[in-house]
Amino acid sequence: MYAILCPLRIAVLLFPAFTALDVFGPLGVLNVLALNHSMTLSLLSTNMNPISIDRNIIDGVYEGNPDRESHYFTQYVLPTHTLDDAPEADVIIVPGGGGTRNISATQPHVDWLKTQVNDPALSYMMTVCTGASLLARTGEIAGRNATTNKAAFNWVKSVEYADEVNWIPKARWVVDGHVWTSSGVSAGTDMTLGWVEHMYGKEEKERIRIGMEWNALEQEDDPFAEIMGLV
Amino acid sequence: MYAILCPLRIAVLLFPAFTALDVFGPLGVLNVLALNHSMTLSLLSTNMNPISIDRNIIDGVYEGNPDRESHYFTQYVLPTHTLDDAPEADVIIVPGGGGTRNISATQPHVDWLKTQVNDPALSYMMTVCTGASLLARTGEIAGRNATTNKAAFNWVKSVEYADEVNWIPKARWVVDGHVWTSSGVSAGTDMTLGWVEHMYGKEEKERIRIGMEWNALEQEDDPFAEIMGLV
Numbered sequence: 001m002y003a004i005l006c007p008l009r010i011a012v013l014l015f016p017a018f019t020a021l022d023v024f025g026p027l028g029v030l031n032v033l034a035l036n037h038s039m040t041l042s043l044l045s046t047n048m049n050p051i052s053i054d055r056n057i058i059d060g061v062y063e064g065n066p067d068r069e070s071h072y073f074t075q076y077v078l079p080t081h082t083l084d085d086a087p088e089a090d091v092i093i094v095p096g097g098g099g100t101r102n103i104s105a106t107q108p109h110v111d112w113l114k115t116q117v118n119d120p121a122l123s124y125m126m127t128v129c130t131g132a133s134l135l136a137r138t139g140e141i142a143g144r145n146a147t148t149n150k151a152a153f154n155w156v157k158s159v160e161y162a163d164e165v166n167w168i169p170k171a172r173w174v175v176d177g178h179v180w181t182s183s184g185v186s187a188g189t190d191m192t193l194g195w196v197e198h199m200y201g202k203e204e205k206e207r208i209r210i211g212m213e214w215n216a217l218e219q220e221d222d223p224f225a226e227i228m229g230l231v
Numbered sequence: 232m233y234a235i236l237c238p239l240r241i242a243v244l245l246f247p248a249f250t251a252l253d254v255f256g257p258l259g260v261l262n263v264l265a266l267n268h269s270m271t272l273s274l275l276s277t278n279m280n281p282i283s284i285d286r287n288i289i290d291g292v293y294e295g296n297p298d299r300e301s302h303y304f305t306q307y308v309l310p311t312h313t314l315d316d317a318p319e320a321d322v323i324i325v326p327g328g329g330g331t332r333n334i335s336a337t338q339p340h341v342d343w344l345k346t347q348v349n350d351p352a353l354s355y356m357m358t359v360c361t362g363a364s365l366l367a368r369t370g371e372i373a374g375r376n377a378t379t380n381k382a383a384f385n386w387v388k389s390v391e392y393a394d395e396v397n398w399i400p401k402a403r404w405v406v407d408g409h410v411w412t413s414s415g416v417s418a419g420t421d422m423t424l425g426w427v428e429h430m431y432g433k434e435e436k437e438r439i440r441i442g443m444e445w446n447a448l449e450q451e452d453d454p455f456a457e458i459m460g461l462v
Binding site: 074149215216 | 281
């Protein structure tokens with residue numbers, strides 16, 4: 001088992017206005033997993049500035065509509081590496097969020113992902129929510145099955161190269177080879193728990209799930225596809 | 232409605248090794264709520280240094296057991312204010328996590344909370360997971376009903392002044408006056424959604440829950456009390 005011999009290297013791709021739970025749900029799982037398994041984590045960004053969560057605040061400038069949103073309702077996390085300086089990873093996790101709608105701001109992320117998706121050194125490429133739009137924009141998942149946020153489903157299907165992807169409307173998450181894509185926000189945590197089961201077995205997954213008091217949905221359980229009128 | 236006339240002021244109390252999801256689950260809810268309601272957020276700490284998530288890294292020194300844990304599996308968030316400089320809040324949220332076990336490191340947080348719990352200016356005091364231990368240690372919730380993480384239930388019951396509290400083993404969350412306490416980790420997000428329903432109605436809660444694709448448990452639904460042998 002590779003992961004037992006070497007530290008498993010996780011990388012999370014960050015951009016302004018990523019959705020909090022898309023990152024900290026999966027990391028909530030992995031932070032517990034890392035107590036029992038040797039793992040490293042990189043948080044990647046275009047530069048080393050603090051990154052705003054759920055709001056587009058780029059270089060200190062708020063990009064939202066001040067009539068609609070509170071200016072001051074934001075949180076910042078610190079990246080650990082720039083994309084130019086990213087260490088090799090076994091697993092890459094791409095969150096979604098409002099920031100994925102900013103096509104120009106996320107182009108460097110898409111360009112970097114394009115070099116990674118089908119690199120044989122990468123074991124797992126995972127997206128949460130509208131993070132799938134960044135993956136689709138690489139043009140590197142043509143012909144693959146994938147899913148994404150159910151409320152933003154049609155928007156994701158409209159991004160460049162997305163028409164080459166086989167989008168699955170009803171699935172909590174989809175596995176196609178090394179590419180794992182989840183439905184919206186909370187689904188990323190279910191997918192990560194599913195990945196723990198795949199890698200380390202059901203007992204380890206249940207240990208972590210119970211510790212988190214997480215009310216899991218299984219891969220085929222997706223009530224939100226129906227709620228959003230996709231099936 | 233007060234919250235419509237004035238910005239609702241949320242404060243989250245942070246300390247090293249808080250659990251990621253205890254904070255970013257509730258904030259995941261509130262970040263969406265704040266798109267439609269005027270709200271401000273403070274992230275409070277003893278000082279303005281970045282705060283480590285899920286690992287005790289204090290002033291750059293790792294306080295865990297290097298034989299057991301990866302050194303490098305951490306994330307940092309930025310506080311916005313120190314406790315000495317904390318703005319008035321309508322709602323205070325206290326997360327749990329491994330850091331609550333560090334009694335001396337969290338004493339300043341307990342001392343600050345003690346001045347806030349029963350201040351008539353505070354509308355809601357909320358704890359997630361073992362954050363209830365910090366609240367109990369203030370000695371200011373004597374006679375109240377409360378709950379906490381089910382795996383750490385007996386530890387929380389053992390902290391100073393905890394014997395004055397009426398701990399409820401089976402509840403996703405407990406409301407006693409202005410004091411709201413949730414069970415472990417993910418339960419904090421259900422409690423926050425419950426609080427949104429209480430404040431803004433069921434439609435707003437459902438809108439946010441569906442947007443997050445969150446598989447909610449209701450207040451009385453607590454499968455983890457049984458799993459952990461508490462009932």
